[in-house]
Amino acid sequence: MFPNLDLFGTCYPESGPAGGRDDRGGEQMTLAFSSETEGRFQKLLARYPNRQAALIPTLILAVREFGYLSREAMAYVAQRLEVPHAQVLSTATFYTLLHKRPLGRHHIQVCMNVACYLKGADHLAHHLRERLGIGFGEVTSDGMFSLEGVQCLAACGTAPAIQINDDYHEDMTPAKVDALLDQLRRTSAPAPTQGGDQ
């Protein structure tokens, strides 16, 4: 058994938050894993003695495939894993990384805990809010960025730290943050539709 299923190899949807289809009215779509994600899902099932143990990794796959966990996405995971919908809801709502609403294409997590605080995290967070024009828990109107204050990222020796999607950026300063934002703006095309409507 090769257990490496490259769970995080699934990219976030190109369209950013709009990739997470909204199930509160509007177009009704039937969700399904892409064939690539389906392959990962099948390998995942083989790793555990029961299907429910695959729930959290599957929800991670779903977040990456659909952008966030809509009710529809949770129902889809419940059906695929043959576990009660209530169990999926219970687990999905417990964990902060199992996002229940759309994010920006670049999701910025700012560590606000003690080691980062001592190295200027509050100042950094203030700077990010100003630069992006959004508060914690919000998405920019172009769907490009979302911002969140988070608890310890375990990068205390290189504080202050932020995480943008999968990558850590450490020893941050406002100037470094500005350079990062500029680079991200330059390298990504505008998101096709607006996100962050919740």
Add this chain to the structure above:
Amino acid sequence: MIASTDPTRGALLRCGPGESIDLARHRALGGFNALRKALAMSPDAVREQVKAANIRGRGGAGFPAGMKWGFLPKDNPKPRYLVINADEGEPGTFKDRYFLEQDPFVLLEGVIISAFAIGAHSAYIYVRGEFVRPIQRLEAAVEELYRAGILGRSVMGSPFALDVVVHPGAGAYICGEESALLESIEGKPGRPRVKPPFPAVVGLFGCPTIINNVETMACVRLVLEHGAERFLAMGLPKDGGPKVYGLSGHVKRPGLYEGPMGLSLRTLIYEYGGGTIDDKPIKGIIPGGSSTPVLRGDQIDVNMDFDSVKAAGSMLGTAAVTVFTEGTCPVAVLTRIARFYAHESCGQCTPCRDGTGWLERLVESIEHGHGRPGDCDLLLSAAGQILGNTICALGDAAAMPVISFVQQFRDDFEEHIRRGACPYGNKPEAH
């Protein structure tokens, strides 16, 4: 081996920042010698060695690993599991990430030896979900070991079979609590189980399970490589081995350092860490992660081992030292810590679910200048009602910093309340 002149290198920390050790380098450094030795022994003999080395668990509690292994029932026909806790999340702590990201083969060799010793044929490594890159690195390392015949049906040609699964967490500090971690692997919310039964008897999927920390695995490997006696000689008689120390906050050179168990805190901060930023006097030291009681700057002459730090009124925890200097408002520091535990309480036990929220709101109201006379005693009373009244240690972890900060820096808290503002001139922003 440990008498290195560079404290960023040693027996545990084999490479510095920005470097990593691949499979070829691991072999060149004597990799798998320890595993080879173990496979030539009986599992009983391996367990005896680990017990003799008295490795105190590196996850924070300091419970001897060999003794923990001894709790496995001898006559239970169910499969046994080894679970590695890499859900590193205690604020101040960043040591396990090093092994996952920079030296995964040390961890994996320790895992194979430990699984062999306890008779487990499946090992799960539970890594916090934020660590996407470390997870990818670890998964790639696992795959390399399968290809090399070091994992799988026949470990290094022996009859011993082992599968290793890297399991991601999804953002919940409580899953670092071992029974919550098991719940999480089972696909449930991470709510700690009532104990007994302990995981060694009823653990993952209802089977006997041993849960160890990442650094503990690196220590197991060292014990097999060098023998229990030499391992013990690297630290203290009852608390042996080398130790990874984390240093963060107001120091000139924050980062990971290796020293013997029982290293002086002063040496760590002033020699390894280069002293404090702008050479300011130290106001407070959190010695082992945010849950451990804070020490004042003048309590720096303590040795960093489980018993000495305990005697000084705190805990070694994860040996993750966070330093703050004069001019730092302790109320502001405590607010961040209290907010953390309120955020991370799983909500299962009332004293913790409600109490952590009370602590957060009270400390925050003092920080924001709305404190009232009597709030210090109210904080102590509220924290005291959480302490010892919950299923798991998160309640204590939330209460201990509050009690210690108020006790150690009461003048600052009272001054904050009296002025209705921060005496250090902080103007806190609402979050």
